[in-house]
Amino acid sequence: MKFIDEYRSGELAKKLAEEIARLADRPLRIMEVCGGHTHTIFKYGVEDLLPPNITMIHGPGCPVCVIPLGRMDDAISIATRPGVIFTTFGDTMRVPGSKTTLLKANAEGAEVRMVYSPLDALKIARQNPDRHVVFFAIGFETTAPSTAMTILQARREDINNFSLFCNHILIIPVLKALLDSPDMKLDGFVGPGHVSTVIGTRPYEFVPREYGKPVVVSGFEPLDVVQSVYMVVKQIVEGRAEVENQYKRVVRPEGNMKALEVICEVFEPRDYFEWRGLGSIPRSGLKIKKKYAAFDAELKFEVPGLKIADPKACQCGEILKGVLKPWECKVFGTACTPETPIGSCMVSSEGACAAYYNYGRLSKVAQTWV
């Protein structure tokens, strides 16, 4: 199939991997920030191709994985209000709150509907004027523009039975938090692709400048990822640290101005936002501006808003920072499985734990590490 097969060529990948092996003269730890890349790496078995001295560290760029328990509880509390239709992307249905999940809340009588876009949620609001429709907005800068557009659309149409439970997060503050974390030992980054279509490549320039680490913004096909790893390794062995763009077919240095404009129109940074496993990070989340307060579910419904500590057994934080490999977590595959997840990294298909469990239990990497 055109535009797909050329990015999945095993032959080209093999050549690139040989080149990486030739270049990499020492052990290197490279983080792919984005959950989409994590998924690609496991789905296509990319690690099998890489030389053993390249270790991929799976970063925190999976919005479902970093949503804290307290926010899930808030979501469930909104979903169970009488008269509410709660709409969400499918991934969040099974994410555990402190007591239950949206999937179970649905079975117990709440109305939770899976949608593919916030515009679908708005459609449901139009079709059900006597109900209140809430959209569970999650995601980085990638999904924030479409959520913002939906709010603008709702306002244009004067729809007053629609609101947003906003959990949008920002990539740069979390990247900075990771780099400042004392237990981080990374040699370079495979940078997010979809986020960068919106924010561009310039916001990453502080990484080489202030921390001396290379960043290569990457596409999501397996060959994209292998090429990006190659580009990171090449920078390291040549003693360079720059932001490079492997995903030129989509990402522009300045990003997408229109998308950035609608984000700024509707949202503003929160002072702090809680990340699962990573704690509170300043100015890392978005909230709805006062101007659009009528569409803010957090104002419309009183949510518990409690900060709930992650379960003790759960080592999601260490995994999201790449300090531990998923299988080094005490509960991996025993108490915490995709069927009965304790941590959210085990829920989303983009979570590192789920990826290892579902795809990678037999991988060379997992086998030799233990």
Next chain:
Amino acid sequence: MTEQFIPSELFLRVERKRRQKPKIRDERITLAHGSGGKAMHQLIEGLFLEYLSNPLLEMLDDQAVFELGDEGHGVRLAFTTDSFVVTPIFFPGGDIGRLAVNGTVNDLAMSGARPLYLSAGFILEEGFLIGDLKRILESMRAAAEQAGVQVVTGDTKVVDKGAADKIFINTAGIGIIERPLHISASRAQVGDKVILSGSIGDHGTTILIARGELELETEITTDTAPLWSLVKEMLEVSTDIHCLRDPTRGGVATTLNEIAMSSDVCIAIEESQIPVCDEVRGACEILGLDPLYVANEGKLVAVVAAEVADQIVERMRQNPLGQQARIIGEVRAEPTGIVILNTAFGGTRIVDMLVGEQLPRIC
């Protein structure tokens, strides 16, 4: 990888947990329990088997096979049942009625039985259009004729508006096994070849797009078809067919996992050998679905003795339902209970069962 497979501590730890007897911890049924994935297996093995267990049910095949009359000289019959709740009820290439006939016909055929008689039970929602019911019955008539079966008994219930969604159909069927066969998901042998009869994911993708929520337009139609004619021709080549399954809910991935677990073997498949038509691939790419888990209604997976595999495939290709048949993999000894996929990209990964469903109510 398999011959010198030495499991790590981690692998063993996870496997021990995986093999524990499933327990139902949920207080209520969720949609995941109907998915065809792990949650449904838990429900069946952890609850239904606990109450209704007997040697025939414990086989957990898609049909029960038993002998009537003197042992060894009697008549061997296959018996199965299936309920259909698909939404929408009409979709490109078929409807709930055609599915209800073909689904049960295929569950019989997968034991090597010639399908004979069907029952049909209808649960109708108050307000359902008689015109729609006529359309569904007409397509059931046509499907029964094509499959060579008769609907010989039935039942009708009407429920209050909202107590069902338009129409639900249950069919049960009886077929006769006319050769000395023993086909079961538990019979895969090390060295066997795995055959797939054609391209995957057509039905599930059709239904998803027919719901109209995605505003995608494609030419994809359901692959629903009665598979007995294909099975009959395969059996004419050889009776050394060990497992037969139609990969419906949960797709080829789930079916292969069921066989690997039931037979306590490893199944290794080659991604490059699995046919997926471009429209299905495209739709799955957009929606983030893996075609390996998407439902089929007119395809089969066969595990057969290696010596006869090529001949069987050759014969299958002469049947319109098996034109794209091919060998997609083989049965290995280790690691047991696991399906591994060699990706076209050059890596290897596990193909596990899904926890929940990719899409609800597809059949």
